[in-house]
Amino acid sequence: MSREILTDTAGLESLVHDRWFNLDDVVFDPERKEISLYLGDYDGRGPYDKKLLRITDVMNVAIDDKARIGTYDINRIEFASGTVRIICNVPLNLILTTGEKCIVYLTELSATMDQSDQSRVQVIPGSGMEPIIHTDAAGLVDMTREMWFDPSRLNFDRQKQEVSVPLGYRKRRHDQTLLTVTDVSDVVISGRANVGPCQVRDVEVTDASVRITSSVPLEIVLTTGDGCSIYLTDLHGPYKVWSIEIDPGEAISSFLRFLRLKRRSQ
Numbered sequence: 001m002s003r004e005i006l007t008d009t010a011g012l013e014s015l016v017h018d019r020w021f022n023l024d025d026v027v028f029d030p031e032r033k034e035i036s037l038y039l040g041d042y043d044g045r046g047p048y049d050k051k052l053l054r055i056t057d058v059m060n061v062a063i064d065d066k067a068r069i070g071t072y073d074i075n076r077i078e079f080a081s082g083t084v085r086i087i088c089n090v091p092l093n094l095i096l097t098t099g100e101k102c103i104v105y106l107t108e109l110s111a112t113m114d115q116s117d118q119s120r121v122q123v124i125p126g127s128g129m130e131p132i133i134h135t136d137a138a139g140l141v142d143m144t145r146e147m148w149f150d151p152s153r154l155n156f157d158r159q160k161q162e163v164s165v166p167l168g169y170r171k172r173r174h175d176q177t178l179l180t181v182t183d184v185s186d187v188v189i190s191g192r193a194n195v196g197p198c199q200v201r202d203v204e205v206t207d208a209s210v211r212i213t214s215s216v217p218l219e220i221v222l223t224t225g226d227g228c229s230i231y232l233t234d235l236h237g238p239y240k241v242w243s244i245e246i247d248p249g250e251a252i253s254s255f256l257r258f259l260r261l262k263r264r265s266q
Helices: 009-016 137-144 248-265
Strands: 004-007 020-022 027-029 034-039 051-056 058-065 071-080 083-088 092-098 103-108 120-123 132-135 155-157 162-167 177-182 184-191 198-205 209-214 218-224 229-234
Touching: 004 009, 009 051, 009 071, 009 103, 009 137, 009 229, 020 034, 034 058, 103 137, 137 177, 137 198, 137 229, 162 184
Parallel strands: 004 120, 004 229, 103 132
Antiparallel strands: 020 071, 027 034, 034 051, 051 103, 058 092, 071 083, 083 092, 120 132, 155 162, 162 177, 177 229, 184 218, 198 209, 209 218
C-alpha cells in the first residue's frame, strides 16, 4: 500500500535544483496535455535517467533558449495562476500555460521499482496558485536526509493521532521544515536518552509504520494506520513548542512492545 507524502513548493525545489536535463529529450504531448523532463545527476554529464518530472493539464509550452547549449540545470520552478515557469541556471526558461487541473509528478526512475508501489508526495496549495505535486518515497528521503531535529520537540497528539517534528539545517534551530505524520496510533523512541539535536539518516515508510533513524543511536518508530499521510511543509515562522505529556506506564509498555518485535525480527 502506497503512503501519501505531502510537501510544498520548497520541497519540490530541493528535489530538482541543480539537476540537469537535455532539452532535446523534453517531450510535450498536446493530446494528453502533458510535458515530461528526464533529469540526471548534479554533474551534468548524463545520462539523464534519475528522475522524471511530469506536468499535466498543459495547454502550451514556450521555450526561451538564449544559451542554445542543449543541456541545462534547473534553478527553480515558479508557479503563478495558469503558469508554471521552469528557470535554469543558464539562460533557458520553459513557460507552461496550464489549466486548473494541473498536477506535477516527480518520480524516481528505476528499472526495479514497480510504479504501483511508489509512495507519492503531494504539494499542499498555499497561495491558491500552486498545482498538486507528486513524487515518490525517494523524494522524501532526499528532502529530509541530513536535516537536524530535537527529539524533545516531537509532539504526539493522541486525540488527532498526529505526530509533528520540526526539522532544520542548523543544530540549534529546527524551524525550517515541519514533518507531520497522521493516523499514528503509537510512538516508540529507542536509543540514547537526552541526546539533544540529531541528524536524520533515513526515513523508511512501510504499510504499518514510519521509521526515522538518526546519526546517533536513536530511532523513532511510528505505528500507522491505513489512512496515514505524511506532510513535509516549509515553516515561514518559528515553530510552536507544545508540551509533551507522557504516561510512564504507557512509555514502558511501548518500549517493551518494541523489544518484543525486535527479538522476533532477529
